[in-house]
Amino acid sequence: MSAGLVSLARLILSNLTRRRLRSGVLMLAVGLVAALGFLSINLVGRLERSLLQGFERLGADLLVVHADAPVNLTQALLTVEPEAPPLQPAQLAAAAGLPPQLSISPQRAVRSDGQLALELGLGQGSSVPLYGIDPDHDTTVLPWLEDHRGIDFQAGQVILGHRLRGRQGDRLRLLDHTFQIYGRLAPTGVPSHESGVFFTLDDLEELLPSATAGSLGVNGLLIQAPPDQPIDQVRFSLLAQLPGVKVVGGRTLLAMVRQGGNLTLQLLGALSVVLLVSVLLLISLYYVGIAAERRQELGLLLSLGATPWQLVGLLVGESCVLCAAGGALGLGAAAALQAVLNPLLALRLTEAGLLLPEAPAAQLLRLGLLLWALITALGAGAALLATAALLRREPLLLVQNDG
Numbered sequence: 001m002s003a004g005l006v007s008l009a010r011l012i013l014s015n016l017t018r019r020r021l022r023s024g025v026l027m028l029a030v031g032l033v034a035a036l037g038f039l040s041i042n043l044v045g046r047l048e049r050s051l052l053q054g055f056e057r058l059g060a061d062l063l064v065v066h067a068d069a070p071v072n073l074t075q076a077l078l079t080v081e082p083e084a085p086p087l088q089p090a091q092l093a094a095a096a097g098l099p100p101q102l103s104i105s106p107q108r109a110v111r112s113d114g115q116l117a118l119e120l121g122l123g124q125g126s127s128v129p130l131y132g133i134d135p136d137h138d139t140t141v142l143p144w145l146e147d148h149r150g151i152d153f154q155a156g157q158v159i160l161g162h163r164l165r166g167r168q169g170d171r172l173r174l175l176d177h178t179f180q181i182y183g184r185l186a187p188t189g190v191p192s193h194e195s196g197v198f199f200t201l202d203d204l205e206e207l208l209p210s211a212t213a214g215s216l217g218v219n220g221l222l223i224q225a226p227p228d229q230p231i232d233q234v235r236f237s238l239l240a241q242l243p244g245v246k247v248v249g250g251r252t253l254l255a256m257v258r259q260g261g262n263l264t265l266q267l268l269g270a271l272s273v274v275l276l277v278s279v280l281l282l283i284s285l286y287y288v289g290i291a292a293e294r295r296q297e298l299g300l301l302l303s304l305g306a307t308p309w310q311l312v313g314l315l316v317g318e319s320c321v322l323c324a325a326g327g328a329l330g331l332g333a334a335a336a337l338q339a340v341l342n343p344l345l346a347l348r349l350t351e352a353g354l355l356l357p358e359a360p361a362a363q364l365l366r367l368g369l370l371l372w373a374l375i376t377a378l379g380a381g382a383a384l385l386a387t388a389a390l391l392r393r394e395p396l397l398l399v400q401n402d403g
Contacts (some may be wrong), residue, residue, distance in 0.1 A: 011314060012318050012321060023322060026282070026322050027322050027325055027326035029282055030326030030375060031326040031327065031333065033282075034334070034375055035331065036271075037371055038331055038335075038371055039334050039338060040271050042367060045359075046356060050357055060139055060140060060222035061223060061225045062222075062225070062235060062247055063080070063221070063247070064095070064223060064245050064248075065080060065084050065220045066219065066244070067244050069085055069220075081109060082129050084220060086217050086219045087245070091242055091243070094243070097241075098238070101225075101229070102224070102225055102234070103137060104137060104222075104223050105134055105137040105224075106201065106216070106220070107132065107138075107218065107222055108131065108205075108216060108219055108220075109129060109131050109219060110204075110217070111130070112128045112208075116174060116197075120165075120174075120197070128197055129195065129197075130196065130198075130204060132199050132203070132204030133198055133200065135154065135200060138222075144193070145159065145186070146185065153200070154200065155202055156180060157180050157182035157200075158172060158179040158181060158182060158197055158199055159183055159184070159185060160181060160198075161194045161196040162186060164195060164197070166181045167181065168181055174197075175208075177203075179199075185198075201218070232249070281382075286386075312387050316380050318383070320379060323375050323376045324372070328372060331372060335364070342356070
């Protein structure tokens with residue numbers, strides 16, 4: 001039995017090396033399909049997790065800003081733009097009369113001058129976004145702290161964006177004021193948060209007094225509605241009660257992002273299925289041609305005592321070797337390409353306000369092994385289907401009909 005297997009293996013290798021060009025082309029084709037399948041499936045999973053993280057990141061349902069304020073799709077999901085004009089005292093007074101079931105978090109955002117950037121160790125000409133938040137009602141900043149402390153964020157403390165240096169508890173001198181570092185934010189995927197400094201509203205007002213007395217310079221209200229309350233209804237109510245404002249619906253914007261993201265994921269998933277099916281068709285067509293071309297050779301082997309199943313085993317073995325080798329090469333190339341593409345993809349997602357989740361090595365290994373086994377099995381199945389007719393042919397007919 002073992003001698004027969006050795007002979008079969010030698011015959012398989014001999015046939016493949018005799019047809020180097022054809023074998024190489026098929027192996028490269030299988031490798032390309034394996035690489036594209038690995039990259040697309042892995043990308044679908046990571047993009048899906050990235051979108052889910054983006055949905056969870058939305059701490060407020062609605063953002064209320066001045067009617068002339070610029071609205072950035074990415075950052076509006078989390079915070080106010082530093083360039084937004086301040087809300088007027090009358091608008092803030094009207095907001096104070098909104099229904100109590102709405103959670104309202106006032107926020108001020110400004111952009112600092114170069115001096116503060118230098119004090120924070122940034123290069124000359126840099127600017128740092130500064131935010132004033134209400135710790136009692138905030139839903140967009142405090143949840144992103146790397147380490148949650150047992151005490152509340154309060155006056156005299158600052159929170160640093162992830163890109164800024166500083167350790168929890170250290171003292172920081174900013175514009176002739178001394179603050180204690182309360183903590184740092186984890187990566188959020190929002191550039192203005194990554195390099196921002198967060199104060200209480202009163203501290204930011206003391207540091208950079210606003211031009212509008214009594215308003216603390218608030219230029220945005222982040223509003224969270226009860227889960228069972230229709231957001232569109234709340235939005236229209238706010239527009240009716242707060243004159244001269246713009247209301248951005250976080251859930252509406254996020255629904256647009258979700259629709260676009262889901263469409264992309266569906267397309268990538270369909271591409272993965274098409275790629276795997278193409279393996280089956282490619283190898284089936286290949287071995288249909290091989291079976292026709294080698295009909296006389298296979299008939300002679302049958303005449304010499306080989307069984308039909310041995311011949312099927314020969315062709316299936318050749319297919320397994322080609323698919324296994326091509327799949328391994330393709331998956332190796334895909335892993336190397338992914339290492340190159342990861343930083344570029346992460347940058348693009350960051351610009352869109354999303355993060356690229358890390359893919360654990362064990363998960364990638366499982367995916368690679370699964371794809372490799374699946375492609376090899378598909379190759380074996382395709383070769384088996386293509387040569388099944390040999391089981392029903394007489395050796396003499398095969399020898400006589402070599403076309």
